[in-house]
Amino acid sequence: MNASAIMSMLLAAPSSGNQGFDLGRMMAIIIAAIFVNNFVLSRFLGICPFIGVSKQLDSAIGMGAAVIFVMTLATLGSWSVYNLLLVPMNLGYLKTIVFILIIASLVQLVEMILQKFSPSLYRALGIFLPLITTNCAILGVAVLNIDEKYSLGYSLVNAIAAGIGFTLALILMAGLRQRLELADVPPALRGKPMAFLIAGVMSIAFLGFAGLGG
Amino acid sequence: MSLMKDLTNGIYKENPVFKLALGMCPFLAVTTSVENALGMGAAATFVLIASNFLVSLFRNLIPSKVRIPCYIVIIATFVTLVDMVMHAYLPALHKSLGIFIPLIVVNCIILGRAEGFANRHPVLNSVADGIGMGIGFTMAMVVLATFRELLGNGTWLNMDVLGSAFQNQPLLIAILAPGAFILLSFIMGFFKILETRKGGCQ
Numbered sequence A: 001m002n003a004s005a006i007m008s009m010l011l012a013a014p015s016s017g018n019q020g021f022d023l024g025r026m027m028a029i030i031i032a033a034i035f036v037n038n039f040v041l042s043r044f045l046g047i048c049p050f051i052g053v054s055k056q057l058d059s060a061i062g063m064g065a066a067v068i069f070v071m072t073l074a075t076l077g078s079w080s081v082y083n084l085l086l087v088p089m090n091l092g093y094l095k096t097i098v099f100i101l102i103i104a105s106l107v108q109l110v111e112m113i114l115q116k117f118s119p120s121l122y123r124a125l126g127i128f129l130p131l132i133t134t135n136c137a138i139l140g141v142a143v144l145n146i147d148e149k150y151s152l153g154y155s156l157v158n159a160i161a162a163g164i165g166f167t168l169a170l171i172l173m174a175g176l177r178q179r180l181e182l183a184d185v186p187p188a189l190r191g192k193p194m195a196f197l198i199a200g201v202m203s204i205a206f207l208g209f210a211g212l213g214g
Numbered sequence B: 001m002s003l004m005k006d007l008t009n010g011i012y013k014e015n016p017v018f019k020l021a022l023g024m025c026p027f028l029a030v031t032t033s034v035e036n037a038l039g040m041g042a043a044a045t046f047v048l049i050a051s052n053f054l055v056s057l058f059r060n061l062i063p064s065k066v067r068i069p070c071y072i073v074i075i076a077t078f079v080t081l082v083d084m085v086m087h088a089y090l091p092a093l094h095k096s097l098g099i100f101i102p103l104i105v106v107n108c109i110i111l112g113r114a115e116g117f118a119n120r121h122p123v124l125n126s127v128a129d130g131i132g133m134g135i136g137f138t139m140a141m142v143v144l145a146t147f148r149e150l151l152g153n154g155t156w157l158n159m160d161v162l163g164s165a166f167q168n169q170p171l172l173i174a175i176l177a178p179g180a181f182i183l184l185s186f187i188m189g190f191f192k193i194l195e196t197r198k199g200g201c202q
Helices: A003-011 A023-036 A047-052 A057-086 A092-117 A119-132 A136-147 A152-180 A192-207 B002-013 B024-029 B034-057 B064-089 B091-100 B102-106 B108-116 B123-153 B163-168 B177-199
Strands: none
Touching (some): A057 A092, A057 A136, A057 A152, A092 A136, A136 B091, A192 B177, B024 B102, B034 B108, B102 B108
């Protein structure tokens, strides 16, 4: 098999166009988003927080929860605005500008609401929220859902599953890096290079999921 | 003289990828071939120069409280421009870069330079900084893409280099996702060794 055939097999997305609800297709989307096309380890989205916030298990869990939350809301907002506002008005080309504004204002809004109504959750997620605006996984999932022409239900399922996949990778990474504190790493690879090396090995493991779920 | 310094700053001394570790997502994702790396580099460089220019031009007009949303809108406008031009004139490249063209908006290098440099420097210096950072980013991508394309496909910029015997059994992993992480790790480690050699013992 040549490289491009394997690449296209690994990057293949579930076929699009079917707007009805289908449990099998939903499961395929979930498995693809969490394992096969894991956002961090095979699509390379959200690398910055993946390397930056994976030193402690607690902060990794906090970041993961914040990402799932914002990703779901951002998908709801961006899908609605795109399909109900931009497409009827023939303004589809504005999607990049509109989506990033939706995400930025959404993050701000979530921050204010949390601060007002749930100070404990705000304290737990607080520091991660501003970082999320520039997390490319959020904009990535919004754009992907439009490109795949998913219906709103599939889009939300895809967003939640992608968030879970991101959190899974982040938590695995945090666990490994905590262990690494005790390991004797060659001086040249200490810090970021070692983090990327571990990510590479994890990515090899996730390659094993290729072809799962059709 | 300071113009020259701003220009060369991004190429080696503050290389956005290897030194500052910014813009990792497109860096890892599009380096499967040198052609993609050059395309991405050109797109990002254009957006960097244009957004640095506008941000610097309006730096005294934009209220500092809403500056980040303003920068994001400026950047997103240029990204949309690049997206449309590329779609019209280079459809094959547009297809292979795919989702990473709209994602230039959230590339930390561009927002980082707008916030960290262009909003307190004159227009010419900001443009020079944009050019330097763009070249630094492109060069870093070409370095990684060279390794990945050579090892994974036996070619460089679609030119046959290692011969058909290698191409029948290439190191596939270099072109798949893990290869990007592992090769980047080695390149970063190599730069770290260079640093410590140059600086002598700590």
